Amino acid sequence: xxxxxxxxxxGWAGKTLLLARKxxxxxxxxxxxxxxxxxxxxxxxxxxxxxxxDTSRPSTRIVLxxxxxxxxxxxxxFIWVTVLFAGLVGFAxxxxxxxxxxxxxxxxLVPLDRSGLxxxxxxxxxxxxxxxxxxxxxxxxxxxxxxxxxxxxxxxxLVDVGFVAIGTLFAALAAQTRSRELMxxxxxxxxxxxxxxxxxxxTSDLFLGRPTRAVVSAGWFGILLAFDLIYVVVGAxxxxxxxx
Amino acid sequence: MIALEGVRVTYRRTVALHGIxxxxxxxxxxxxxxxxxxKSTLLRVLAGLLRPGGGTVxxxxxxxxxxxxxxxxxxxxxxxxxGLYDRLSVRENLRLFGALHGVGDARVEEMLxxxxxxxxxxWPAGELSAGLRRRAAVARALLHEPQLLLLxxxxxxxxDDGAGKVSDAIKAWRTPDRTGLVxxxxxxxxxxxxDAAIILQHGRIVSYRVRxxxxxxx
Numbered sequence: 001x002x003x004x005x006x007x008x009x010x011g012w013a014g015k016t017l018l019l020a021r022k023x024x025x026x027x028x029x030x031x032x033x034x035x036x037x038x039x040x041x042x043x044x045x046x047x048x049x050x051x052x053x054d055t056s057r058p059s060t061r062i063v064l065x066x067x068x069x070x071x072x073x074x075x076x077x078f079i080w081v082t083v084l085f086a087g088l089v090g091f092a093x094x095x096x097x098x099x100x101x102x103x104x105x106x107x108x109l110v111p112l113d114r115s116g117l118x119x120x121x122x123x124x125x126x127x128x129x130x131x132x133x134x135x136x137x138x139x140x141x142x143x144x145x146x147x148x149x150x151x152x153x154x155x156x157x158l159v160d161v162g163f164v165a166i167g168t169l170f171a172a173l174a175a176q177t178r179s180r181e182l183m184x185x186x187x188x189x190x191x192x193x194x195x196x197x198x199x200x201x202x203t204s205d206l207f208l209g210r211p212t213r214a215v216v217s218a219g220w221f222g223i224l225l226a227f228d229l230i231y232v233v234v235g236a237x238x239x240x241x242x243x244x
Numbered sequence: 245m246i247a248l249e250g251v252r253v254t255y256r257r258t259v260a261l262h263g264i265x266x267x268x269x270x271x272x273x274x275x276x277x278x279x280x281x282x283k284s285t286l287l288r289v290l291a292g293l294l295r296p297g298g299g300t301v302x303x304x305x306x307x308x309x310x311x312x313x314x315x316x317x318x319x320x321x322x323x324x325x326x327g328l329y330d331r332l333s334v335r336e337n338l339r340l341f342g343a344l345h346g347v348g349d350a351r352v353e354e355m356l357x358x359x360x361x362x363x364x365x366x367w368p369a370g371e372l373s374a375g376l377r378r379r380a381a382v383a384r385a386l387l388h389e390p391q392l393l394l395l396x397x398x399x400x401x402x403x404d405d406g407a408g409k410v411s412d413a414i415k416a417w418r419t420p421d422r423t424g425l426v427x428x429x430x431x432x433x434x435x436x437x438x439d440a441a442i443i444l445q446h447g448r449i450v451s452y453r454v455r456x457x458x459x460x461x462x
Contacts, residue, residue, distance in 0.1 A: 015344055022329070022340055029331040101369075101377075102325025105293055106384065108310065110344040111317035244310060 015112045019120035024127060026097055033093045034128055037086045041136045044082045049143045058146060058207045075144055076204035080196050082136060083129065084163070090128045091167040092184045094121055095175035108243065118239035122168040129160050151212030155202045158224055162195040165231035172242045195231075198224035245269060246290065246308075246392070246423060250299035253285050253447075260285040262447045263299060269454065271439030272393075272414065272424040276431055282447040283427040284324065287394045290425065291321040303392070317345065320390030322398060326381040330370025334361055334380045337369055338387060345388035355383040358416060360409040374401035382410050386417050393417060393424035399433045407433050 027033055053062065058072035098104040107117065133156055141148050167188055174183040201220040206212065215221065246268040253261040260282045268290075275283050288294035289301060292310030301308040309315055321327075328337045338352040356362045359379040364372065369380060382398050393414070399407050407430075414424065415437050426434050431441075443451040 010343060010346055018340065018343055022332070025336075026329055026331040097329065097331075100325075100330065102323050102327050103329055105291070105321060105323050105325070106327030106341060108293060109291065109316045109319055109321055110341065111313040111346075112344060113313065114311075240311065 012113060012116050015110075016116040016120045016123075019107075019112075019117065020123040020127075023094075023097065023120065023124035027124070027128075032096075033090045034131055036093075037090045037128060037132050038135055040089055041082050041086045041132050042139070044078075044085070045136065045139050045143065048078050048082075052144065058144075058204075058209070070204070070208065071144075072146075072204040072207035073200070075140070075146060075207060076200045079136065079140055079203070080159070080199045083133060083159075084192070084196060086132050086136075087125075087129050087163055087167055088185055088188065090132075091125055091164075091171040091188075092174065092181050094125055094128075094168065094171050099175060104243075114240035114243060115236040117243065118168065118172075118236055121172070122164050122235070125168050125171075126160055126164045129164060130157075133160070146207045147209070149206070149212065151206050151215060152203060154212075155199065155206065155215075155221075155224075158228060159195055159199040162224065162228040162231045163192060165228070165235040166191050166195075169231075169235040169239060169242060172239065191231075194223060194227045198227070245304060247302045248289075248299065249301075251286075251289060251296045251301060252298035253282075253289060253294065253296050260447050261289070261296070264447075264449060266442070266449060266452070268423055268425065269440065270421055270423050272418055272426060272434070272437055273440040273442055274431065274434040274438040275425050275427040275442050275444065276429070277444035281444040283444055284396050285447075286444065287321070287396050287425060287427055288323070290392070291319055291394050292316075293321070293323075317388065318391040319394065320385035320388065320392070321394045321396075322381040322385040323396045326369065326377040327384055328369040328377065328380055330368060332369060333366050334369055334372065335365035337380065338365075338384060341384050342387050347388050351387060355387055355413070358386075358409070358413045359383045360406070375403060375406050378402055379406055379410060382413055386413055389417065391422055393422065393426075395424070395426045395428075397428055398426060399428050399430050411437060 052074065058070060058075065060071045061068045062071060062074065098107060137148055140146060170184055170187040174180040174187060177183045198220040202215055205215045248264050248266040251261055251264040264286065277283050285294065289296050292308055292315065335352065335356065338355060339349055342352050356365050359382060361376065361379055361383065364376060369377065372380065378398060378400055382395060385393065385395060398410050402410060411433060418424065428434060440454040442449055
């Protein structure tokens with residue numbers, strides 16, 4: 001049986017899964033996207049390992065030009081900046097496979113709602129970013145004294161949803177420009193600010209050992225959920241106009 | 245029947261199509277013209293992949309709209325690129341697009357045989373020669389037996405045997421109610437089966453000739 005035509009359903013969901021699977025098969029065979037993301041993440045993490053003070057606890061306060069901050073805040077900032085840039089490296093490449101040989105034209109002419117094309121690409125990007133995080137967070141936990149509980153995992157997944165939703169949409173937009181690698185960060189950064197500020201605030205609290213229940217009841221969690229919802233809905237609804 | 249009225253396309257300062265008026269009848273029409281005459285642009289407009297800056301395109305009286313899934317399922321298009329994924333085999337590519345169009349694997353095998361690629365079905369599309377890739381692209385466009393077939397240079401890089409296979413595939417697809425437009429520099433290739441011929445020059449139709457019943461292709 002073909003590697004890309006296995007799912008039995010041929011409705012919207014079946015076709016969407018088929019396209020996501022196609023992207024993953026292509027990545028497994030080509031390894032064009034994930035290795036650069038992982039190498040970037042490792043390079044940044046190692047650099048940070050030499051930047052931060054040795055054996056510092058998350059609650060330790062360090063002096064910064066603008067005042068003081070806990071190591072937890074700095075670590076949370078670093079980890080999300082790494083995820084952000086690694087993600088954009090991958091997202092920028094996600095439509096390359098469609099541009100090459102004009103596959104996008106053939107894809108635009110299949111009888112599948114555009115939301116299916118969007119979701120398939122978003123699922124692939126989500127798989128890539130989760131793979132990066134599965135590598136990045138344990139490395140951070142080894143190098144720095146942070147705990148990775150269920151709360152962190154839940155927050156990370158929620159951040160990923162918003163990040164991938166808007167990253168995929170803007171990657172499709174940037175793919176139609178000549179300077180796409182440059183355009184994607186320019187377009188996506190301002191829109192992603194609320195998601196990543198929430199991510200930093202929530203994870204730094206968790207790194208400090210605050211109970212998950214208390215962190216979730218904080219305002220940042222609501223903001224994250226709200227932006228996730230908005231970005232997914234906006235992404236699915238506007239993708240048609242972007243891709244056409 | 246597909247009708248174009250005053251279709252105009254511009255790329256920045258370059259006018260690619262100057263208010264094209266055309267009634268495209270069922271049957272296969274050869275589209276000829278020198279490089280830059282607007283052939284590819286016209287095909288992309290008809291496929292819905294390019295919105296004209298002016299004018300209207302209708303199919304059986306309904307404005308052409310790529311957002312309409314029913315329209316998309318009735319169009320087969322092969323542009324300059326093959327529209328195939330390099331890392332997937334030819335068979336996987338066709339099965340993918342077949343599944344997306346609701347076509348089974350048996351039809352995929354039929355198409356591979358028709359264009360003479362049954363022995364190369366397991367090859368990654370990226371490792372095919374340019375000619376074989378053209379044949380695979382034509383197979384992909386014909387896979388779901390579209391009502392409207394749009395082929396841009398299907399004979400590019402093909403030897404006589406390959407060109408014959410592509411012609412056979414187009415002839416096998418042709419029925420009285422289907423419409424095809426084949427853009428090519430090789431008039432000889434389509435002469436054997438085309439029902440009409442259009443010549444484009446500088447974005448304008450300079451000749452549109454429909455074969456008389458006496459001249460009809462066999």
